[in-house]
Amino acid sequence: MRIGKHDTAKRVFIIAEVGNNHEGDFGRAREMIAAAAQAGADAVKFQTITPERLVSALQTERIAQLSRFKFSQEQFAELAGLAQDNGLLFMSTPFDLEAVRLLAPLVPAFKIASPDNTFFPLIEAVASTGKPVLFSAGLCDRTELAASVAFLKSAWGAGEASDVSDRLALLHCVSAYPTPDDQAGLAAIPRLSGYGATPGYSDHTLGVDAAVLSVALGARIVEKHFTLDKTREGFRDHQLSADPADMAAMVRRIRQAEAMLGTPQVCCAPCEEAGRVAYRRSIVAAVDLPPGTVLGPEHLDWVRPGGGLPPGHERALIGQTLRAAKKRGEQILVEDVT
16 A cells, blocks of 8 residues: 555554644644654654534533644644655544545545544545545444445445555554553454455554554554653543654564564575575485495485485485495485496
8 A cells, every 4th residue: 555655565654643632732743743753653643623523512611622722724734844844744634524625635645533434424525535545443343344444445436345455544443542451452453454455553552562563463554642741631642642752662663573574475584595504404324334335224314414415315315326435424415326
């Protein structure tokens, strides 16, 4: 899956999820972009929310809080430019249809948050942009997820059985903040490719271990909440987020994990090549043998190093006559017998 210039097939795509951890402070948002880049993330992701289009008008306190966190389109455009200047891709999750229109010129891909993965008008609006979609699977059971993925495929004009892994990523997610370790459910990640999608993981656990483990289970996109200070109070997400040191450690460990995982091909690694001779066995004389010996099984042994006649080729020697003497442990080759 390509997201901008990033190919998830070649390298795990790591997103620093700023969300609303800036708490409406534009200067802090700018600082967070620089910190995410310094930590080695590939992208930063914000949230684009119009409070009155997200929660009921009766929830006046919630609307007031969300309004404090809100950025304008011009501010998002400036953040997108800053992200690009820092070598990051800019993303933001839309929470209403108008946000999709505003973000389309700014983002290389769209994210659909778990609470909205059954919000079909939003899914349709995102699909209509033709951009890749990162789709969080939190709160879904299998029936709901299958229906939402089928709807998205249909909006793209693809059949239900189509492989759309080049433009759809399904992110395993547990929408609990924080997610208890024993409910993280990482074993679900390999199943996501069965929907014809690129598998990924949106992490809400404490620490970074789950994010690293997800890569071993096949996640090609990893998203982790990001903050400058985990001790900040008044907004829940700070405590479950990675700070700059955590994010740097997570990036380093994910890169180490994907290097260790390598490719699924069964082959001899380059670092093994020297050992192919040193650690293999050759057929040798089990005892000192004079010339003219008619070889039998009792005359043969198998020892390191390789490079001679390998085990399994004994029939080429048994019953044949030695041309010259062989000392115990000396390799016996086909050309040594008549």
